[in-house]
Amino acid sequence: MLDDRATLPVCVIDIGAPRNSRGQSSFGWAISSAQQIASGSDIDACARTLDEALSHSSVSLGIEAPLTLPLRNVAGTLTKARSADGAFRGQPARSWSAGAGPTVAIIALPILHYMLTRLPHLRRIVLDETVQQVSGDLLVWEAFVTSISKGQDHADDASLALRAFQTGSAHRFDETEDCLNTVAIVASRCGIETVPSGEAALAFHIPIYRL
Numbered sequence: 001m002l003d004d005r006a007t008l009p010v011c012v013i014d015i016g017a018p019r020n021s022r023g024q025s026s027f028g029w030a031i032s033s034a035q036q037i038a039s040g041s042d043i044d045a046c047a048r049t050l051d052e053a054l055s056h057s058s059v060s061l062g063i064e065a066p067l068t069l070p071l072r073n074v075a076g077t078l079t080k081a082r083s084a085d086g087a088f089r090g091q092p093a094r095s096w097s098a099g100a101g102p103t104v105a106i107i108a109l110p111i112l113h114y115m116l117t118r119l120p121h122l123r124r125i126v127l128d129e130t131v132q133q134v135s136g137d138l139l140v141w142e143a144f145v146t147s148i149s150k151g152q153d154h155a156d157d158a159s160l161a162l163r164a165f166q167t168g169s170a171h172r173f174d175e176t177e178d179c180l181n182t183v184a185i186v187a188s189r190c191g192i193e194t195v196p197s198g199e200a201a202l203a204f205h206i207p208i209y210r211l
Helices: 043-054 101-116 154-167 182-190 198-202
Strands: 010-014 028-033 036-040 059-064 068-070 124-126 137-144 171-173 179-181 208-210
Touching: 010 043, 010 154, 028 043, 028 154, 036 043, 036 154, 043 059, 043 101, 059 101, 059 154, 101 182, 137 154, 154 208, 179 182, 179 198, 182 198
Parallel strands: 010 059, 059 137, 124 137, 137 208
Antiparallel strands: 010 028, 028 036, 068 179, 171 208
């Protein structure tokens, strides 16, 4: 699948509060299809566009929030940084548990649930990228936009992460320590099949693409 990321649809969601009654939103999205990128800040428009892509293809979904939380046996290390959170492009290390990290990790849960329940063409969520995918499959990865790489708004951040993923310019991190996969938790709550499934899904590492 990743070998085809320049041609198959890619969607990136910048996790934040959806638009409220005052028209304010910290949610952003971007999706590529037929060599074009659509983007915006409306979560329902995102779901509709993503479902349309799923109706005829598998889609690679990047979510800008910590998706795999480390599980450790030493109390003093429980909230320490993952390897992907280390110093990067001249920026100091910053743990997933610092700043906005834990906030977006929690907000991502109800947002992902909302999205997944509005995708009638979704077949299954694929966590293992080595599995052959077909139309309706959603391959999930974590998008990590470093502060110095951020754009003008949340939709712009999503677009930047999408392009970096497609072009291979984002740096990939593969964590190895025990973890809790929050995407698997939400998928289970929605009754959606995951690959792998069950306990294996809950401990499966999602690749992190940082720019």
